[in-house]
Amino acid sequence: MTRAADAHVRALEAPPTGVWSAPGRVNLIGEHTDYHGGLVLPIALPQRTTAACAARDDDRLRVHSVQAGETVEVDLADVGPGRPSGWAAYVAGVLWALREDGFAVRGLDVTVDSEVPLGAGLSSSAALECAVGAAASDLFGLGLLEDDASRARLARACIRAENDIAGAMTGGMDQSASLLCREGHALLLDCRSGETSHVPFDLAGHHAPGGAGTGGHVLVVTDTRAAHALNDGQYEARRRVSEAAAAALGLVSLRDVDPHHLDDALSRLDDEQARRTRHVVTEIARVRAAVEALEAGDLRAVGRLFDASHASLRDDYEVSCDELDVSVEAARSAGALGARMTGGGFGGSSIALVPARSAEDVVAAVAEAFAERGWTPPRSFTVTAGRAAARDS
Ligand code: GLA
Numbered sequence: 001m002t003r004a005a006d007a008h009v010r011a012l013e014a015p016p017t018g019v020w021s022a023p024g025r026v027n028l029i030g031e032h033t034d035y036h037g038g039l040v041l042p043i044a045l046p047q048r049t050t051a052a053c054a055a056r057d058d059d060r061l062r063v064h065s066v067q068a069g070e071t072v073e074v075d076l077a078d079v080g081p082g083r084p085s086g087w088a089a090y091v092a093g094v095l096w097a098l099r100e101d102g103f104a105v106r107g108l109d110v111t112v113d114s115e116v117p118l119g120a121g122l123s124s125s126a127a128l129e130c131a132v133g134a135a136a137s138d139l140f141g142l143g144l145l146e147d148d149a150s151r152a153r154l155a156r157a158c159i160r161a162e163n164d165i166a167g168a169m170t171g172g173m174d175q176s177a178s179l180l181c182r183e184g185h186a187l188l189l190d191c192r193s194g195e196t197s198h199v200p201f202d203l204a205g206h207h208a209p210g211g212a213g214t215g216g217h218v219l220v221v222t223d224t225r226a227a228h229a230l231n232d233g234q235y236e237a238r239r240r241v242s243e244a245a246a247a248a249l250g251l252v253s254l255r256d257v258d259p260h261h262l263d264d265a266l267s268r269l270d271d272e273q274a275r276r277t278r279h280v281v282t283e284i285a286r287v288r289a290a291v292e293a294l295e296a297g298d299l300r301a302v303g304r305l306f307d308a309s310h311a312s313l314r315d316d317y318e319v320s321c322d323e324l325d326v327s328v329e330a331a332r333s334a335g336a337l338g339a340r341m342t343g344g345g346f347g348g349s350s351i352a353l354v355p356a357r358s359a360e361d362v363v364a365a366v367a368e369a370f371a372e373r374g375w376t377p378p379r380s381f382t383v384t385a386g387r388a389a390a391r392d393s
Contacts, residue, residue: 002392003066004052008111011064011071016052016111018138022130022389023048024116024123025177026221026342026351028186028201028302029309030287032317035171035239036246036280037192037255039287042173043201043385044181045221049114049127050392053135056107063091066113076107081164090128093161098136101157105140108132117379120223121341121348125166125230126174129158133179134389145390151179152194168230169239170344183387188291192255199291201385203299204356216356217299218382220331221342221349222366224323225376228347235344238319242280245273254280279316283309303338303353310340310350319345327366327378334358334365 008016023044030040056062061079064071065087072088079096082089091110098105110132116124133154137144144154158175162168172191181187185198203217246254249265254277257265262281266274286305293301310328314320320341327350328339335358342351354362363380370378 002050002052002113004050004111004113007064007066007113008052008109011111012062012109014054014109016109017054018135019050019052019392020131020135020138020389021048021050021392022127022134022178023181023386024127025174025181026122026219026349026383027173027177028351029283029290029305029340030173031283031309031313031340031342031345032238032242032319033280033283033287034173034191036242037253038280038284040173040189040191041186041199041287041290042177042181042189043186043383044177044183044388045116045122045383046386047115047117047122047383048386049112049116049124049131051128051131051135052111052113053132053139054109055139056109058107060107061092061095061110063088063108063110063112066111067118076105079165082167083165087128089166090125090161091132093165094129094133094158095136096165097157097160098133098142100160103140103142105136105142108136108139110135117223119228120225121228121343121345122221122223123174123178123343125162125168126158126178129161130154130175130178130389133158134391138391148180148196151388152176155179169236170230179389181385181388184385186294186385188287192253199294201294203353204384217337218354218356218359219384220336220352220354220359220362220380221383222327222331222352223349223379224327224347225378226321226323226347228344230344234319234346238276238317241272242276245269245277248273255284257281259285275316275318279312282312299353300337303336306338306340306351306353307332313341313345317345321345321347323347323370323375323378324350326369326373328352330365330369331362334361336362
């Protein structure tokens, strides 16, 4: 029995009828572009959130969290913005959103257990939503896991849970990654059209000419353990300014800025709006370039794009922080081909593209840089591209 199923029996005093799980993500590149209709390139993490569940024949939700060590109960009719609050909002919000979409969803008994580090910018909240969404789809016969179009529909319900009930105005990349990614691949998602393609992402086997050596490569994730929250106002403030910039340019979103006429667009904006806009427009171009470089097996070029993305997020979008900057600098100085913050920023995690032979040096260099500054030790680990949300048993 999984730990979630075991905990379910103890906390809710009845057996679950199944176990579902969904992954966290790291975004390789394309940061703060999703809510501008831009391009993103996430991979699903091997780390997953598990939901042991049983359908109920009333409208009550009982949800237990192994990490929080508590059980929350709520009637689905009482779910609304800010109700329930805290972690349970992400669970209740999914059932709420599916009902809003007209699906016949009843109550659930749920126990959640997460391997995705919480609050680390690795989308633990999307993993939670998508695990519960997958369970609800199967238990109530909604068919939302059957193909990519249905999965995209389920992703939209999970996004509404996060935006409307949990109060985090995030852009949707995380839920799409958790539901649409494929093992061994990065997901190229056009956040305007919803079009997807799956870009092979297998660093261990990366021996192509133009690559950087033949010993294989790894992606090192470092959870800086600097506080990170997406509903504390900073994320939304960035979003507001950049959306106002699009409006000032008479555009629906910054996706519509012609990169060839970027300077002209920037000259029509105030300084803050111009810097935010420059980030979004150049970052979308970097996603296209990264896909080309990956397809060509040119990991040095991917590394340079990581570096440029980090500089743009740090200087123009201003969503980095000391811990993220120090972790990417230390990784580069110990042999990474490139490194950047990933996710929303203001804390959270960084990623580094590293020749396998230098992986230990990179992890040690980051740890040492943190120790020198007296910071909480970071947690570093290597990841491969995992699979999307699914039923496990
Ligand atoms: C968070 C949000 C995403 C996206 C990223 C930044 O992860 O949840 O929607 O905006 O930040 O790219």
